[in-house]
Amino acid sequence: xxxxxxxxxxxxxxxDSSVINCTYTDSSSTYLYWYKQEPGxxxxxxxxxxxxMDMKQDQxxxxxxxxxxxxxxxxxxxxxxxDSAIYFCAESKGxxxxxxxxxxxxxxVHP
Amino acid sequence: GAVxxxxxxxxxxxxxxxxxxxxxxxxxxxxxxxxxxQFPKQSLMLMATSNEGSKAxxxxxxxxxxxxxxxxxxxxxxxxxxxxHPEDSSFYICSAFRLAGEGSNEQFFGPGTRLTVL
Numbered sequence: 001x002x003x004x005x006x007x008x009x010x011x012x013x014x015x016d017s018s019v020i021n022c023t024y025t026d027s028s029s030t031y032l033y034w035y036k037q038e039p040g041x042x043x044x045x046x047x048x049x050x051x052x053m054d055m056k057q058d059q060x061x062x063x064x065x066x067x068x069x070x071x072x073x074x075x076x077x078x079x080x081x082x083d084s085a086i087y088f089c090a091e092s093k094g095x096x097x098x099x100x101x102x103x104x105x106x107x108x109v110h111p
Numbered sequence: 112g113a114v115x116x117x118x119x120x121x122x123x124x125x126x127x128x129x130x131x132x133x134x135x136x137x138x139x140x141x142x143x144x145x146x147x148x149q150f151p152k153q154s155l156m157l158m159a160t161s162n163e164g165s166k167a168x169x170x171x172x173x174x175x176x177x178x179x180x181x182x183x184x185x186x187x188x189x190x191x192x193x194x195x196h197p198e199d200s201s202f203y204i205c206s207a208f209r210l211a212g213e214g215s216n217e218q219f220f221g222p223g224t225r226l227t228v229l
Contacts, residue, residue, distance in 0.1 A: 035220075040223070040225070041222055041223065042115075042117075042204050042220040042221050042222040042223045043155070043204070043206075043220040044220070045217060045218075045219075045220075048217075088154065088155070098145065098157050098160065099145075099155075099157070099218060101154045101155045102154060103153065103154045104152075104153075104154055
């Protein structure tokens with residue numbers, strides 16, 4: 001079946017690193033994504049990783065993929081107050097296949 | 112970058128009326144668009160896949176006669192909530208699929224439409 005799970009809440013201090021975790025069940029997923037949603041807004045694609053990769057880094061963002069354990073993580077270095085949002089991980093088989101979203105992790109950044 | 116717009120951004124209507132929501136890809140063509148529904152503090156649930164020039168494919172449990180989808184052009188898809196009821200109140204988000212080359216397969220999301228049915 002298709003299921004994507006995330007912890008619901010994470011609180012970090014400004015300047016620290018944030019790590020948001022996600023597990024998925026469909027081993028045939030081709031692409032794994034991280035989206036950011038700010039209050040009242042749509043989703044913004046932050047980054048994605050192809051299933052044959054282990055790691056991807058993009059400025060302050062680092063994505064780690066453990067395909068054996070079906071575990072995906074997003075690390076945000078030097079977390080800022082502007083990073084406060086809900087972060088969704090999602091999987092798809094690529095092409096025109098639908099995205100399956102996790103429930104979202106609410107990241108709160110405090111001074 | 113690729114931009115997707117939605118109109119209206121919010122709407123309040125009376126129970127029993129119909130509401131149309133537009134989703135437009137502004138700077139690219141989208142043969143496939145998706146409609147999602149999001150309840151407060153919950154994830155996005157895919158309602159249907161909208162393909163240009165053909166009938167939409169609805170997810171299990173979504174009433175196609177209640178949520179009418181039309182994808183008449185490569186840049187516009189519409190979702191009409193017919194005979195709306197308070198339980199239809201939600202945040203409706205569309206996305207447009209753009210083939211962006213190897214390794215992307217990216218969906219671009221609209222800003223969402225908040226529907227409140229009184």
